[in-house]
Each structure stands twice: as structure tokens, then as C-alpha cells.
Amino acid sequence: MIKIDIVSGFLGAGKTTYINNMLKELRDEKIVLIENEFGDVSIDADLIKGVRIEEISSGCICCVLKENFTTTLEELIEHDIDRIIIEPTGISTLSQILSSFTQKISARCQINSIITIVDAKNFLDQMETFGGFFTDQITNARDIYLSKMDRVDEETLSEVRRSITQLNSTAVIEDMSGISAISFIGYQMSPDRLKEVLDSLVSGRYGRILRGKGFLGNHTFNIVNDEYELATREERENKLTLIGNLDKEKIRELIGG
Ligand SMILES: Nc1nc2c(ncn2[C@@H]2O[C@H](COP(=O)(O)OP(=O)(O)OP(=O)(O)O)[C@@H](O)[C@H]2O)c(=O)[nH]1
Structure with missing residues (x-):
């Protein structure tokens, strides 16, 4: 194509x-x-x-x-x-x-x-x-x-x-400097898949992520540069925001949004 x-x-x-x-x-x-x-x-x-x-x-x-x-x-x-x-x-x-x-x-x-x-x-x-x-x-x-x-x-x-x-x-x-943000609301994936996705995001293969935050069911996560933290809290709406020099096309494919 x-x-x-x-x-x-x-x-x-x-x-x-x-x-x-x-x-x-x-x-x-x-x-x-x-x-x-x-x-x-x-x-x-x-x-x-x-x-x-x-x-x-x-x-x-x-x-x-x-x-x-x-x-x-x-x-x-x-x-x-x-x-x-x-x-x-x-x-x-x-x-x-x-x-x-x-x-x-x-x-x-x-x-x-x-x-x-x-x-x-x-x-x-x-x-x-x-x-x-x-x-x-x-x-x-x-x-x-x-x-x-x-x-x-x-x-x-x-x-x-x-x-x-x-x-x-x-x-x-x-x-135009290339720093951008991308958000997903209502995305769906299993908690196991979430760990894989976070590992991928901090690997550098999806652009340089400066900051990320989000919720998936009762999980909450934070990304700062090449590290992330995952914790359990009360159930929230599934949301994810990433900021950085992002390869948005690949990120959309990864998250499925
Ligand atoms: N200060 C500043 N100037 C810029 C920036 N981006 C473009 N310019 C200037 O704005 C002017 C117009 O830029 P172009 O890229 O030619 O704009 P264009 O949309 O192609 O213009 P047209 O084809 O005439 O519609 C040029 O003098 C550029 O150098 C910017 O981020 N900052």
C-alpha cells in the first residue's frame, strides 16, 4: 500500500x-x-x-x-x-x-x-x-x-x-519539537497483558516516554522515563496518558486504540 x-x-x-x-x-x-x-x-x-x-x-x-x-x-x-x-x-x-x-x-x-x-x-x-x-x-x-x-x-x-x-x-x-501526548479512554486488556505493555513502553521501542499515568480496572500505574510502578487500588475507569517523543502509530497498535 x-x-x-x-x-x-x-x-x-x-x-x-x-x-x-x-x-x-x-x-x-x-x-x-x-x-x-x-x-x-x-x-x-x-x-x-x-x-x-x-x-x-x-x-x-x-x-x-x-x-x-x-x-x-x-x-x-x-x-x-x-x-x-x-x-x-x-x-x-x-x-x-x-x-x-x-x-x-x-x-x-x-x-x-x-x-x-x-x-x-x-x-x-x-x-x-x-x-x-x-x-x-x-x-x-x-x-x-x-x-x-x-x-x-x-x-x-x-x-x-x-x-x-x-x-x-x-x-x-x-x-513541532516532537514532545506530544497521547491518551486512551476505555481501552481493554488483561492485567497480565498490562505488564507486557508497560515493559514494552519503557523499552524505548515506542519512542522516548517521559511520563505516563493510567488505570486499568483496579490497577494504577506510573511511568517515569524508563521505569514504571504498578499498584492496586479501587476500581477506576480505564485510562492511559503518555507524554514524550512518541511513536504514536506503534503505541496505538500496542494499546489497540
Ligand atoms: N518563529 C517561528 N517561525 C516559524 C515556525 N514554523 C515556521 N515558521 C516560519 O513561518 C514562515 C512560514 O512557514 P512555511 O513553512 O513556509 O509555512 P506554510 O504553511 O508552508 O506557508 P504557505 O504555503 O504560504 O501557506 C517561514 O518564515 C517559517 O520559517 C516556528 O515554529 N517558529
Whole structure:
């Protein structure tokens, strides 16, 4: 299956910056980047190096250029590639892009990630003015990355996080430095399996876990770096939160959420 990663986000949010970082991690793969520009002049394609780039310009792939987009994808999947990264314009609606995947595309590809980059510095102002795009980009994302964290204070950051969570309570929100959190509510496993899972989590094979806390039935556990403690208490709702440089895909597989 060809992996598809969609990296959306408002104008200037940091999509190209994120994709360039992502490409550094994926040197061994055959990748095609679909770059969608609203204007005629391609700028982003010049900023990205080392991969094949398909440009679709003069409009958004979510509306006027939707057919071009679908045709481009259908042609691409005939080739020997591992991954397609899609960078829509900043004013694209993510729901429309997701609805462009025809049966032919879905049969050959698997959506690996649906990311929205949120500019922490400008988000609250832009949200007031351009709410529609944001709402769609945020509600349809699986992962939300905050950029420009270096340019905001803690209070603004909390407000940005609160506002995003109101629109999408299930997306993982993380900063571009790679420290993120992942939570599971109502997950199920046996106490024996829980011990195996905790051993795996602290092994380093699932990323670097800085902190973890959770409950499973009458068990409670704490993870700090590469150690964990497991104790028995009164019955609670099954919950688990992990914070760190996480390999979320593998963690989701491990926990089964
Ligand atoms: N201070 C700061 N600047 C950032 C950060 N991320 C991106 N930028 C800057 O923000 C500007 C826009 O970043 P891009 O990655 O080009 O954003 P984009 O979403 O691809 O922009 P468009 O394609 O025009 O919509 C650039 O000058 C980046 O260097 C960040 O975390 N902190």
C-alpha cells in the first residue's frame, strides 16, 4: 500500500517547514509531494529539495482543481512509490480533500496521517476572521501540530489548546519539537497483558516516554522515563496518558486504540 500523508494548515502556518523536517526522516523512501499553490507562481516547490514534486497551481485541490487532483493521484499510484505527501493551499478544506479519494485510490493507498499545522501565534486572531477554514481543517485532522510556540506566552498557548480541543477533542495536539501526548479512554486488556505493555513502553521501542499515568480496572500505574510502578487500588475507569517523543502509530497498535 502507498502511504498518504496530508499536511494542511492555514496560510503561513508552517506546512513547508514541517514537510522539510519530515523528509529528513524518510530518506530511504520513494516519495512524491503534491504541492498545491493558490497563486500561479510556485514558491513552496523551490523550498523543498530531494523529492519528486507534482505541482497543482492556480486554485485549491479541494474545489476548482479537485478533478486535477484526483487524476494526478490516480496516475501517480500506477508508479512504484512508497508515499505521497499532500500539501494543500492554506485555504483548502480538509473534508473536501478527504472526499476526493476514489475507490481506485483507496484500493492502492492507505491514509497514514491527516495533519493540521496551527500557527500558535496567529491562531486566535485568524480564527475570528477566517473561522470556516480553521474549523474544517481542525475538525478533520487526526494530529495537530502547533508551530511558532517560541512566539507565544503560556496563557495564549493554553487558550489555543482549549480552542482547538473544543473543535476536535480526539486529535493529538503536539508541538513541532516532537514532545506530544497521547491518551486512551476505555481501552481493554488483561492485567497480565498490562505488564507486557508497560515493559514494552519503557523499552524505548515506542519512542522516548517521559511520563505516563493510567488505570486499568483496579490497577494504577506510573511511568517515569524508563521505569514504571504498578499498584492496586479501587476500581477506576480505564485510562492511559503518555507524554514524550512518541511513536504514536506503534503505541496505538500496542494499546489497540
Ligand atoms: N518563529 C517561528 N517561525 C516559524 C515556525 N514554523 C515556521 N515558521 C516560519 O513561518 C514562515 C512560514 O512557514 P512555511 O513553512 O513556509 O509555512 P506554510 O504553511 O508552508 O506557508 P504557505 O504555503 O504560504 O501557506 C517561514 O518564515 C517559517 O520559517 C516556528 O515554529 N517558529
